Amino acid sequence: MSAAHSEQLLAEVAALPQLPGVYRYFDAEGGVLYVGKARNLKKRVSSYFQKNHGGTRIGHMISKIARMETTVVRSEAEALLLENNLIKALDPKYNILFRDDKSYPYLKIHGAPDKVGFDDAAAHGPHSAADFPRVAYYRGAVDRKHRYFGPYPSAWAVKESIQLLQKVFRLRTCEDTVFANRTRPCLLYQIKRCSGPCVNLVAPKDYQQDVRNAEAFLRGDTQTVLAQLEKRMTTHAERLEFEQAAELRNQMSALSKVLHQQSVDTGSDKDADVLAVKVQGGKACVNLAMVRGGRHLGDRPYFPSHIEDATVVQDFDDAQDAAPSQPVEVQILEAFIAQHYIGVPVPPTLITSVQVSRELIDALSDQSGVRITAVHQPREQRRLWLEMAQKNADLQLARLLAEEGSQQSRTRALVDSLHLEPDELEGFRVECFDISHTAGEATQASCVVYHHHKMQNGEYRRYNIDGITPGDDYAAMRQVLTRRYSRLAEVGRDSPEASPPDGEAEVPAAAEPDTGAEAAPKKKASTRGGATRLPDLVLVDGGRGQVSMAREVFAELGLDLSVIVGVEKGEGRRVGLEELVFADGREKVYLGKDSAALMLVAQIRDEAHRFAITGMRARRAKVRVGGSKLEEIPGVGAKKRARLLQRFGGIRGVASAGVDDIASVEGIGRELAEEIYRALH
Structure with a gap:
C-alpha cells in the first residue's frame, strides 16, 4: 500500500x-x-x-x-x-454531477375527484366556485386535495396545454374570488374559451363531464373521449336538441385538430421520457424530452460537470472489476438517470440513445415501485421522438460551446481594455451592484457575481436597505458596499498575512458576517452577505455620483480603489454608448459600441438590474399581499375595508398602522383592530 x-x-x-x-x-x-x-x-x-x-x-x-x-x-x-x-x-470533484434542477411545473385541476360531483336535486340550486373546478399552472409540492398532471418540461408547455383545454373543453381558469364576483361573462366566454359557469351558463353536470373528458385527454385516453362525445352528440340529436349537439360536434372537431397537429401516440405507450446524450469538446449534454398522455410536451437540456476527471476514475473502477470500459456517453447517461430520478416521478418507459445497464433500471424500478422498461433501438413513433431529442442535444451542446468560447473572449477583452492583471484569466472575478425601489418603497440592493467566465447565481445576494431617506440611491449604495466589504477589511487589518499584495483577502466561510442579505433563488436561504475576497473588479450601475460614494466607502475601509468602476449611461441613455468611470482618478473610457468588453460589462450590469428588480418586486408584493388579507378577516366587510384603505392611503398604510390607529376608524372596535393587526403581521 x-x-x-x-x-x-x-x-x-x-x-x-x-x-x-x-x-x-x-x-x-x-x-x-x-x-x-x-x-x-x-x-x-x-x-x-x-x-x-x-x-x-x-x-x-x-x-x-x-x-x-x-x-x-x-x-x-x-x-x-x-x-x-x-x-x-x-458534490464530489471526481464524479459526473448533474445540478439539481427539478423545479418542474404541473397542470393542476382544483378539487379532488371524490369531492366534486352533482346530483339531480342540487342541479338547479346555487353553486360555488368549488362546484366548477378550474384549471391552472402550478409549481410546487403536490397533495391529494387536487389533481395534477405532468410534470412538464417548461412553463410554456403547461400554458399550451391549458390553452388546449380551454379550446376543446372550455374549462375556467379564473381565480375563485373573480368567479364569485362575476355578474356577466368575461371575454373568454365571448371567444369560446370558457363555458361561463360563473354566471350559470353551463349546467353543473355538463361542466363536470367536460372536466372528466379533459382529465382523460391529459391521460392519453383520446379515443375514449371522442367516443363519449360522439355518443352524447347522438343522444342530443335524437332528442332534437340540435344546439347542444352542435356544441359537442365542435368539441370533437377541435379535439381531432389538436390530435392531428401534435405528435400523439395513440398506442399503449402513453408516458415516456426520451433521453439523448451528446459529447463534444470536453462537454456533454443530456436532452430530456417528455411524453405524457401520448403527447410530446417538449424537452430540456442538462449539462453535467466534472466529466473528464470522473470518466478516468470510472474507467479505473471498471478495470478493477475486469469489466470492459464503458463509452463516456453511457457513463454520462447512466449518471443522469441515477441522479435525476431521485425524488422525481419516473415514467414506465425510458427511450435512450445509448444502451444503459439492466442493473440500473432494476434499481430504479425498486426505488420507484414502477416497472420500468428501457428501450435503446426504438421503432416508429418512438424512433421519431428519439431523433428529435438527439437533434436537440446536438444543437444545445453546440450553443453551449459557442457561448463558452464567446464568454472567454469577452473576459479577455475586458481584462485587456482595463489593463488588469489577474493571476489567471479563469479566476477573474467581477461583483456588480444595483439599487432598485419604487418611489422609495421596498428598497433593495443586488450583488451579482461573474467568475470562471459565467454568472455564478449561487453567489448572488440581495440586501434589504433600511434607515435611509426613501429614494436616496447614494445612501443605499453606501450601505450595501459597507455591509459587503467591511468584514473583509477587518480581516485584512487583523491578519496582514491574510491579505496578499494585490489586496485579495480570503475569509473563511464560517467567519462571514450576518448581514441580512438574502441568497439567490433556488438556493437555501442564507444570511451571509460578506465577500470572501476582494474581486478583481467592482462594478456599480451609475456614473460619477455612485462611484464617488463607492470611493468613500473603500477609502474608509482601506481597500484598493482601483477595482471600482462605474457604468455611466451615454448620451440619451442609449445602449452601446455607456462609458466607464473610475474611482482612482483615471479618465473615463468609452470601449466602443461593438466592443466585446462592453458586451460583457452590459451583460453583468443587466443581470444585476434584473436581480434587483425581481427582489424589490417580491418584497413590495409581500407587503401588499399581506394587506390583501383584509378580505379574509372575519368582521371586515366591504365598507370597513374601504374605510381602512381610505384612512391610511392604501394597503401598505394599513399594514404599517398600530392597533390604536386602526381602532380609531369608524365601525372598528378595539377587539377587531387587534384581530386586523395580528392578521397583517
Missing part, C-alpha cells in the same frame, strides 16, 4: 468487510473527492492503494485522499442508489 497515506487510513482500508457498500474519499480540508460503490468494499477500496499511480489523473486524486468513510448496504442496487444520493448531496 502507498506510503503517502497515514497508517490510520491504511489500517481502515485493511479492515474493510467483503460486502457491498458505498465509500467516500475526503481531502485534508474536508472536501469530498469521490463517491463510489462496490460489490466488495475491501477489494475495490484496496485497489486504490496497492500501487503507485504516478502523475496520472487517478494518481493525482489518490494522492489527495486524507480520510474515507464507508457505508455497508444489503445489495448492489441499494449501493447504486445510495451512491447517487450522496453525489447529489456532496
Whole structure:
C-alpha cells in the first residue's frame, strides 16, 4: 500500500468487510473527492492503494485522499442508489454531477375527484366556485386535495396545454374570488374559451363531464373521449336538441385538430421520457424530452460537470472489476438517470440513445415501485421522438460551446481594455451592484457575481436597505458596499498575512458576517452577505455620483480603489454608448459600441438590474399581499375595508398602522383592530 497515506487510513482500508457498500474519499480540508460503490468494499477500496499511480489523473486524486468513510448496504442496487444520493448531496470533484434542477411545473385541476360531483336535486340550486373546478399552472409540492398532471418540461408547455383545454373543453381558469364576483361573462366566454359557469351558463353536470373528458385527454385516453362525445352528440340529436349537439360536434372537431397537429401516440405507450446524450469538446449534454398522455410536451437540456476527471476514475473502477470500459456517453447517461430520478416521478418507459445497464433500471424500478422498461433501438413513433431529442442535444451542446468560447473572449477583452492583471484569466472575478425601489418603497440592493467566465447565481445576494431617506440611491449604495466589504477589511487589518499584495483577502466561510442579505433563488436561504475576497473588479450601475460614494466607502475601509468602476449611461441613455468611470482618478473610457468588453460589462450590469428588480418586486408584493388579507378577516366587510384603505392611503398604510390607529376608524372596535393587526403581521 502507498506510503503517502497515514497508517490510520491504511489500517481502515485493511479492515474493510467483503460486502457491498458505498465509500467516500475526503481531502485534508474536508472536501469530498469521490463517491463510489462496490460489490466488495475491501477489494475495490484496496485497489486504490496497492500501487503507485504516478502523475496520472487517478494518481493525482489518490494522492489527495486524507480520510474515507464507508457505508455497508444489503445489495448492489441499494449501493447504486445510495451512491447517487450522496453525489447529489456532496458534490464530489471526481464524479459526473448533474445540478439539481427539478423545479418542474404541473397542470393542476382544483378539487379532488371524490369531492366534486352533482346530483339531480342540487342541479338547479346555487353553486360555488368549488362546484366548477378550474384549471391552472402550478409549481410546487403536490397533495391529494387536487389533481395534477405532468410534470412538464417548461412553463410554456403547461400554458399550451391549458390553452388546449380551454379550446376543446372550455374549462375556467379564473381565480375563485373573480368567479364569485362575476355578474356577466368575461371575454373568454365571448371567444369560446370558457363555458361561463360563473354566471350559470353551463349546467353543473355538463361542466363536470367536460372536466372528466379533459382529465382523460391529459391521460392519453383520446379515443375514449371522442367516443363519449360522439355518443352524447347522438343522444342530443335524437332528442332534437340540435344546439347542444352542435356544441359537442365542435368539441370533437377541435379535439381531432389538436390530435392531428401534435405528435400523439395513440398506442399503449402513453408516458415516456426520451433521453439523448451528446459529447463534444470536453462537454456533454443530456436532452430530456417528455411524453405524457401520448403527447410530446417538449424537452430540456442538462449539462453535467466534472466529466473528464470522473470518466478516468470510472474507467479505473471498471478495470478493477475486469469489466470492459464503458463509452463516456453511457457513463454520462447512466449518471443522469441515477441522479435525476431521485425524488422525481419516473415514467414506465425510458427511450435512450445509448444502451444503459439492466442493473440500473432494476434499481430504479425498486426505488420507484414502477416497472420500468428501457428501450435503446426504438421503432416508429418512438424512433421519431428519439431523433428529435438527439437533434436537440446536438444543437444545445453546440450553443453551449459557442457561448463558452464567446464568454472567454469577452473576459479577455475586458481584462485587456482595463489593463488588469489577474493571476489567471479563469479566476477573474467581477461583483456588480444595483439599487432598485419604487418611489422609495421596498428598497433593495443586488450583488451579482461573474467568475470562471459565467454568472455564478449561487453567489448572488440581495440586501434589504433600511434607515435611509426613501429614494436616496447614494445612501443605499453606501450601505450595501459597507455591509459587503467591511468584514473583509477587518480581516485584512487583523491578519496582514491574510491579505496578499494585490489586496485579495480570503475569509473563511464560517467567519462571514450576518448581514441580512438574502441568497439567490433556488438556493437555501442564507444570511451571509460578506465577500470572501476582494474581486478583481467592482462594478456599480451609475456614473460619477455612485462611484464617488463607492470611493468613500473603500477609502474608509482601506481597500484598493482601483477595482471600482462605474457604468455611466451615454448620451440619451442609449445602449452601446455607456462609458466607464473610475474611482482612482483615471479618465473615463468609452470601449466602443461593438466592443466585446462592453458586451460583457452590459451583460453583468443587466443581470444585476434584473436581480434587483425581481427582489424589490417580491418584497413590495409581500407587503401588499399581506394587506390583501383584509378580505379574509372575519368582521371586515366591504365598507370597513374601504374605510381602512381610505384612512391610511392604501394597503401598505394599513399594514404599517398600530392597533390604536386602526381602532380609531369608524365601525372598528378595539377587539377587531387587534384581530386586523395580528392578521397583517
